[in-house]
Amino acid sequence: MIEKEGDGKAVVAFLGPEASYTHQATLSAFPPSSHYTLTPFLTIAAVFSAVQSGAALRGVVPFENSSNGSVVATLDLFADIPNTCPDILVCGEAYVRVSHCLLGHAQQRKLAVNGSAKSSDAAPDISGIRTLYSHPQAWGQCTAFLAARFPDTERIDVSSTSRAAQLVAQDASGASAAVSNAAAAALFNLDVLARGIQDRQDNCTRFLVLRKRDADSDADSATQADGGGHGTVDMATEQKNQPKEPAHLKSLISFTLAQDHDHDHNADNPGALAHALAVFARHGLNLSSINTRPSGVENWNYVFFVECTGMSRGKKVGKEEEKMIEKEEKNIEDEEKKIEEEEKKIEEEEEQEEEDEKKRGGRRSAEPAAVSAALAELRGVCRGCMWLGSWRGGNMTGSAPIR
Template sequence: MKRIAVQGIVGSFHEDAAVKYFEEEIEVVECKSFTSVCEMVDSDQVDYAVMAIENSIAGSLLKNYQLIRDYHLRIIGEIYLHIQMNLMVSPGVKAKDITNIYSHPVAFQQCMEYIEQYFPDAKLHEGMDTAAAAKLISDERPPNAAAIGNLRSAELYNLEILETGIETNKKNYTRFLVLSKHGNPTEKANKASLCFEVGHFYGSLASALNVFAENEINLAKIQSVPVIGKPNEYTIHVDIEWGKPHNYDKAIHQVLKSVSSLAILGEYERGELHMHDQ
């Protein structure tokens, strides 16, 4: 059975993503931080890790880009998870009783319109993840409390759902990366994550990116990440997609002339994003 490290506890969106990606019985290893997740992979205590990298509302998790580089991990896959937020309580608690709400900071951000409309005076308690918030109100039964999280955590921790789909944007998705200590080459690879640095002169970044366009490579994402300890210096992270492997190989050889410190973080099969119209 594969051991998969995730940030958070059983019932979290990270666990949802891991189960959906591997499509088999797995052992989820709970970690308190993303750094711990990477350490588990690096020390061979788990087979893989599943780690969030961006959300369609909250944006990118810049620290996670740095962690992947620092631990020299390989991206072997990705999966998009539709994020639905729900208001849950211990049995017997009514909506009119709620004065305290527990969840993850990003979950609060995604549901703020709902909170401001229906619970403007409630005290918000930020925690490690949504599943931990659900477990807390289940175990400790704080008075007049609710949690915001997914349906699985409500099921696991015996909570009642007062309202479903309370997120502001119904087309809310998180992209998760599947990480390994070593690469996992596949003939199905049609996407890669790269990072590099360019010189401080006009046109340097454009010159590098034009290489991909010239070789019919789609630039799916570009993200600059500050270089720690070097003000005004950045590592450029890009996700690229291709139809013809030959074009990808050619582009990689050409882009080396325009950049420094090029690293291929992973080559993998592109994850499918199935939009929900709710």
């Protein structure tokens, strides 16, 4: 079994080195356990590859930040999934509070106090810093601090905030600093030159947990959604850490729109995106995020990523019903009420099923039927439509300590 290390433990891959925010997210989703071992990888692409190849049973990658938006490197890997990692699915998420620090080698400025030089309570001297290292996401989260203190300083993008700290630790000149975190300062023996330098104190990043499509049960599009536990290794702890509430299922779906062009090479498919998004509404699925990235296939063609939330048991929509829903769309309030009631019924059904399954002592297969039905319809109005996984929505947690 390639996904187990020599010690028999399953590998959970994360964007490292250790002490990255992704490491903190990984620790909160996979607390120390005898079932798995956490292994750092140097890039987000390497985490995807490790899961795809089976070298890792799970992978953890950054997905979006509350103040700076999407992690484009992750979205681009999802966009390229059909070519590079066709079996990757999302099976969970973790939130981490992000408090950035400026790390470097402190050069204490000697301040004259009553004629004598006193250095102990002096502010670190940052005037000698010529180069800043960090993950591209971090710059956009610390705009005010960087504009005030380092308006003209060269910035070098690196693969993670802990990698930035590692590089600065290797530069003994003291001319470089990293936008990183306190755990990385401790790990790489750096000084914290400034703390809490992010623009917003409630700064938070969402991370996704990846798994590999199960050849049997994920054969079609949307067939599994219980946050993991489908590997050949016992991931009982991971299961336990999947929040039970809220019960809403999140799903990630990607699609591209058919490309018609007018004479000026502008996309000429009026209403195409609206039609695609209306499919989700018809199936009672709320959209919680929409992202877009260039498809890489041709200029000005995009991959759309939609996250939707909805209960795992949906109702198949037939022709008759579709007509009825179309009429009902005129009265949004009525429709919303109906969906609410429907969801309540579904929830009750789900609870009952869960109970029954428990009594049978078996594992519950939570098939997101509403998502399956939406995907089937979406295929009629879009190109390259893909289910990228379903999972139980996570709660905001603090960052787990690095040991």
